[in-house]
Amino acid sequence: MYADGRKMSIQYQKEYHRQVRESEGFDITLDLTLDAAIGAPIIAQRGMKNKPKFVLLSQLAIEDFNSQNATNYKFVKNVTVNTSYAAGMWCYITFQARDADDTIKTFQTLAWWGIDGDRDVRFCRFKKPSK
Numbered sequence: 001m002y003a004d005g006r007k008m009s010i011q012y013q014k015e016y017h018r019q020v021r022e023s024e025g026f027d028i029t030l031d032l033t034l035d036a037a038i039g040a041p042i043i044a045q046r047g048m049k050n051k052p053k054f055v056l057l058s059q060l061a062i063e064d065f066n067s068q069n070a071t072n073y074k075f076v077k078n079v080t081v082n083t084s085y086a087a088g089m090w091c092y093i094t095f096q097a098r099d100a101d102d103t104i105k106t107f108q109t110l111a112w113w114g115i116d117g118d119r120d121v122r123f124c125r126f127k128k129p130s131k
Helices: 010-023 052-069
Strands: 074-085 088-098 104-114 119-126
Touching: 052 074, 052 088, 052 104, 052 119
Parallel strands: none
Antiparallel strands: 074 088, 088 104, 104 119
């Protein structure tokens, strides 16, 4: 369903669920008509990828990645942000970071921002190739 209560077409429903399933929630490219928000488990945050909380989560994720892999990537920018809400929000963030050789790599992180302000990085990895 759309946020305003209208029903989503079966075609859009199938495409949404395919994208969520195949990308593990990271690549939801489905453009909905009339810019209506989707009442769905994972919501694309179009135009909000540079909100400070999403940037902070990406920075925490790359710091975590660096500490686990003895690397020195520096956060560049968020590419996409998708969220799922439950007493806070799970953030499926695709972002870019630069290495010491000035090469930009694309990463994915699943991070938590709780309603109490808790933040946690579940994982940070290089972006998986699209199917």
